[in-house]
Amino acid sequence: MSSRTLFKCRLCCLTFLCFGLLAGQSNLIDAADIVRPNILLIVSDDQGYNDVGILGNGIITPTLDQLAHEGTRLTDFYVAWPACTPSRGSILTGRYPQRNGIYDMIRNEAPDYGHKYPSAEYEVTFERIGGMDVRERIVAELLQHVGYQTAIYGKWDLGSLKRFLPTSRGFDDFYGFVNTGIDYYTHERYGVPSMYRGDQRTEQDRGTYCTKLFEREAIRFLQNRDRDRPFFLYVPFNAPHNSSSLDPAKRSTVQAPDSYKAMYPSVENEDREASASHKYAKATARVATPEARQRDYRASVTCMDEAIGEIIRVLQQQSCYDNTIVIFFSDNGGSGGSDNTPLRGKKGQMWEGGIRVPMIIRWPSGGIPPGRVNDSFLTSLELVPSLLAATKTSTPDDLILDGFDWWDCLRGAGESPRDQMFWQRRDHKAARVGDWKWVDMGTAGGGLFDLSIDIGETNDLSQQHPDKRQELEASFETWRQSMQAVEPRGPFRDF
Template sequence: MRLKSLLFSLLFLVGTHGFGQQQKPNVLLIISDDQGYHDLGSFGNKDILTPHLDQLAAEGVRLTNFYVTSSACTPSRSGLLTGRYPQRNGTFELFRNNMVNYGHQYTDYEYSVSPERILGTDLREIFISEVLKEGGYTNGYIGKWDLGQLKRYLPMQQGYDKYYGFANTGIDYFTHERYGSPSMIDGNRLSIADKGTYATDLFEREALEFINGSEGKPFFLTLAFNAPHSASNLDPEIKGTVQATEEYLKMYPKSNTKRGEKQRAYKAAITQMDQSIGTILERIKEMGLEENTLVIFLSDNGGMSLADNSPLRGGKAQFFEGGIRVPCLVKWPSKLEAGQTNDAFLTSLELFPMMVAAAGLELPEAIIYDGFDMLPVLQGKTDAERTEMFWEFRGDQAARVGDWKWVQSAKGNGLFDLKQDIGEQNDLSLEKPEILEELTRKFSEWKEEMENAAPRGPFKDF
């Protein structure tokens, strides 16, 4: 905590970012869970109803060349909320109990001492919420946290004033249990008060309550839906499926196949999430806050087996484009022209610096950040600073340098020219050995930099 206090002192020695007396914008960061690249109307899908997100795209900027820091939930979220590669911030693996894969039901005691329960992001990391709180913001976190369940790791100890959600990787949408273990948290305590109510409805309720109570002070709300992630339930009829309410299931025709019914529920869960997002955005408009509210929407990683990641190859837990290139929308009426599409090479590492700059603040000087403020890129004022990006997870490796992409993984290897081959179908490793050598060399240099970075828990040995 002393280090954090020192960093905040450095932060405010440099003052504001030239905003003068201009009112700080509200910031709404919306995260969907395992949503496919093509699973939005504004990204070309004709089968899934997403009218409110499509309206958000029409009123803002649609980012088509946008990446996250991992193809799996936990490390992707750690990169997003710290502005640093997962390999630099220490949370580069999942906090997950694998015995559930084999049908094991944890007792209360077993769960209390299990890795999923006790691991968390290194407390020396500074979250975007902590920087904005020092800058005068009221902060709320609603939904999936996934960065540690013990009290010391929860959002209210990381600069958030309100927290309602779950802190592990997934729950049953109705019982809010993770494979039988109660998981919904209100503030800093487990709660079963809302058991039986669909999670998306609860997150909408809590988000509206937070926004309604924030008048007179700028707010930062992180709204992290669990939709359309599969339900975490050992019941074989539920496990691996996405849950939705009957009202939204009725919007899609029934199927005579089991997979068809699973896809029906997946689509319904997205549409119900879309409706909640629409309700929240309408409330912001009713309060007269729309013009000066920065809204960001993205998926945490590529879609799972029920998703449509086309025209990309692969999906969640892979480093082909379908696992790491995600839909992203940004709206800020007072700063961004509506109806734009931006295909610049951008990533979730750019969101932390952009939000800090939007608030009129500076990044803490003592911390290495791996992104930049991308607002001028979205405004068409500058080109993107990013020319390369690197990924590593469970032995799989990937690098993008310019339009070239290299993948080495259990699911396949190759060198691809994304400008000509966004679907990564034509491996050019043999035809372009010099480019392959350049990308693998740059990956090795990045890996060495990450290994030499100040060590962070919980996985590194120091």
């Protein structure tokens, strides 16, 4: 080989190497330049479909109203179960309750009727030992792997043993309670201390209204975080869930500070003697009147709304508000003093009032239009895949998600990727396919409804459209069998 030829070969190799290095450097720069959005996920507890001030029912929620003006409000947004625990499990996993194993409540029923568990007895009850299968991966863990700071302040409800707690499931920090409900001031669930910091019980803040505590902790996290890293802040309030107190007068309503009660019309009668059919009835039991219950419920929502406003104010002060995905919705339909108008039913039921909930999302730097009302068919199962997409986080190859990426739909650039959804709570069932919904509430009724013209599920069309009802029942059965075929998860499945 001549010296000239050798020189050309070396020059080509050097040029190739330089371009290769530059390309590799470019990839490194691209990876380093990914600006991942922050995430603030706020979930209320048992809030009614109509219980946002912007809808005009008289409830005071200036922060949520402002979020709706600045973001997009969804009208056809569903959760995966009509009550607390399974709904929250699906929110964090992106998987149907029947797939992730949490398809019923982790709670004890006896305290609802006045029974106080002795400590030794409580420690072996299902409320204490039950929890989400440790093989399940939640969104906090997935985001943690790409550098997110993760924290939860509020209601966990997915297990209270250390292996089930948030700090064992991908959250860096946790302050809150571990079960389905507490007394807002004592932080006990029917006499059992239930507030935790990290993986240890604490009674340090006993006596302080818990909504204010969750606000305090969320603000502390934002003020102390590493500003060079994105965050996932999950604030699942227990407001406006009924108080979990052994006192019937408290557990028949929602505790709220007097200053927030004073923002609503006064109530003539605060309580009444429980009727013989009331589940809290005892010889001397008194329970809240419906008027007092509605006022207390609304006061607790207003207090929560103010707490949300204080958290948002910190984001504004830190100049990161517009690149923070702010999502708000209720874990299930309203109960107690709630207003689910114009929906039928309430929490615990397969009617729309049990599973369709208020939902608002704000993310201007992500193209979410302000002041928009979006009537697309979407669900809480969409949350995890959408957050993974927004944060450029890969979904593990072996992780099956039941939701879809909703961003194009919310930006107005496409239709909803969802056309069907299924629900099962024990022997109660429901299916929505397109605009059609089939409900089977056992002895409480059911039927076939066209939601495009009958959102209140008042006109059963089973007789007029028997083929359509059969089609939805068959779709439900196909889904049910597919859930039975998945790798079983605890705590309920037999395997």
